[in-house]
Each structure stands twice: as C-alpha cells, then as structure tokens.
Amino acid sequence: MNIIKASSPNFDARTLEISLLILHYTGMENGEVALSRMTDADAKVSAHYMVETDGRVFQLVDENKRAWHAGVSEWAGETNINSNSIGIEIVNGGHNVPLPNGDLPSYPDVQINAVIALSKDIMTRHSIGPFSVLGHSDIAPARKIDPGEHFPWAGLAAAGIGHWPQHITDDTRIVFERGDRDRGVSAVQSGLAHIGYGARVSGVMDEETVKIIEAVQRRYRPTRIDGVVDMQTMDIVKGLVEVKTSSFI
Numbered sequence: 681m682n683i684i685k686a687s688s689p690n691f692d693a694r695t696l697e698i699s700l701l702i703l704h705y706t707g708m709e710n711g712e713v714a715l716s717r718m719t720d721a722d723a724k725v726s727a728h729y730m731v732e733t734d735g736r737v738f739q740l741v742d743e744n745k746r747a748w749h750a751g752v753s754e755w756a757g758e759t760n761i762n763s764n765s766i767g768i769e770i771v772n773g774g775h776n777v778p779l780p781n782g783d784l785p786s787y788p789d790v791q792i793n794a795v796i797a798l799s800k801d802i803m804t805r806h807s808i809g810p811f812s813v814l815g816h817s818d819i820a821p822a823r824k825i826d827p828g829e830h831f832p833w834a835g836l837a838a839a840g841i842g843h844w845p846q847h848i849t850d851d852t853r854i855v856f857e858r859g860d861r862d863r864g865v866s867a868v869q870s871g872l873a874h875i876g877y878g879a880r881v882s883g884v885m886d887e888e889t890v891k892i893i894e895a896v897q898r899r900y901r902p903t904r905i906d907g908v909v910d911m912q913t914m915d916i917v918k919g920l921v922e923v924k925t926s927s928f929i
C-alpha cells in the first residue's frame with residue numbers, strides 16, 4: 681500500500697495498548713484544507729491517517745504515537761480513546777458541507793476501497809477484531825455524528841470490517857421514547873453498555889440515552905435516525921449484544 685508521509689506535530693505518547701480503530705470524516709471543504717489543519721500545531725488535532733477522495737492515503741502520525749482525533753469520548757469504560765486507538769480521517773464534507781441539493785456527499789468507491797485496505801492492514805497488525813472498528817459517533821454520541829449515516833458500513837462489514845445486523849424485524853412500533861421511565865429502559869441501557877457504548881443505567885430515556893440510540897441507528901439503520909427505541913432498533917441492540925457475548929471480536 682502506497683502511503684504518503686505528511687507529518688503532523690499534533691501527537692504525544694501512548695499510555696495504552698492499541699485495541700480500537702476509529703473512523704471519521706473530515707467535515708471540511710476538501711482534503712487539502714483538512715490536511716493543513718491537522719498538520720497545524722495551533723489546531724491541536726490530528727489522526728494517524730487521512731484517506732483522500734481519490735484513494736490516496738496520507739500518514740500524519742506514527743501508529744505508536746497518540747494522535748489527537750477522539751476528543752472527549754468513551755468505549756467499554758475507557759475514556760482515553762486517543763491512547764488505545766488508531767484514527768483514520770476520511771475526506772468527506774459530511775453534514776458540514778452538504779451538496780447543493782442538501783444531500784450528504786457520497787464516499788467514492790476508490791476511497792472506500794482504500795479505507796478497507798488500510799483498515800484490514802491495521803486490524804491484522806494490531807489484532808483488532810471487526811467489533812472494535814468504530815465511528816466517532818459511537819464513542820462520542822452526544823457530540824459527534826461522523827462518519828455519518830451515508831458512510832457505507834454495510835459494505836465494510838461485507839469486507840470483514842465492523843459488524844452488520846442480519847435478519848432484523850421490519851416492525852417499527854415504538855417501545856420507548858424520550859422521557860419514558862421503565863425497567864425495560866434499564867435493560868436497553870445495560871445492553872448498550874455491554875456493547876461498549878458509554879451508557880448509564882438510569883431506567884429513564886434521558887437525553888444521553890436518546891443520543892446513544894441515535895448513534896446506533898446512524899450506524900446500523902441509517903434510513904431512520906430518531907432516537908426512539910422501536911422494535912427494529914431493539915432487535916439491532918439485542919443482535920449486537922448477542923454477537924458481543926458469543927465472540928471475542
């Protein structure tokens with residue numbers, strides 16, 4: 681794999697073993713602007729890699745160093761995600777730079793193929809399982825929505841990166857929505873925490889839980905992101921819990 685060096689001063693020392701791969705979109709006008717920001721010492725942001733829309737891969741930070749891409753985030757009880765992850769920024773304007781008609785800009789195949797090749801290489805070298813490949817929105821659901829509902833997670837899962845729910849129900853009847861208080865909400869929250877999400881078991885569909893449900897939907901059911909626990913969302917959460925329980929991936 682041809683990798684272009686573009687050194688960033690924005691890194692420090694890792695204090696944890698690498699166990700996660702985090703995918704982002706840049707959310708800026710183009711790759712050039714994103715690269716200049718991530719290599720600017722004043723910006724204090726970076727990632728290990730950036731993948732351009734034409735498939736070119738830039739390396740900004742050595743994998744053994746701690747790049748600054750995650751911000752305030754949490755997964756499986758760990759909050760120092762910069763220290764235990766590798767971050768890939770994928771050039772895409774996302775929600776910040778939509779197309780003139782309002783649609784989200786699609787990720788070209790050549791770019792996604794490069795993301796797949798790079799991710800597989802990283803996963804192999806660091807023994808990162810498919811369940812440990814996450815979106816920024818998974819680790820910071822209250823703040824972040826990248827790489828977005830237009831990111832082809834299903835295609836990545838078909839290539840062995842990430843998980844994609846199979847055989848889920850079409851039933852979208854509402855089970856729990858914002859403000860509901862129920863023992864069942866606690867069960868959903870513990871399920872989310874078991875998957876790895878930074879969910880607290882409060883028994884209430886509070887704002888934090890709604891945001892996590894949105895993150896689950898953004899990734900696993902991109903056609904409808906409403907923060908409501910309907911039958912289908914419930915099915916997706918249950919499926920994720922089962923996969924997580926039945927394997928060590």
Ligand SMILES: [Zn+2]
Pocket residue numbers: 703704705749816824826
């Ligand atoms: Zn991000």
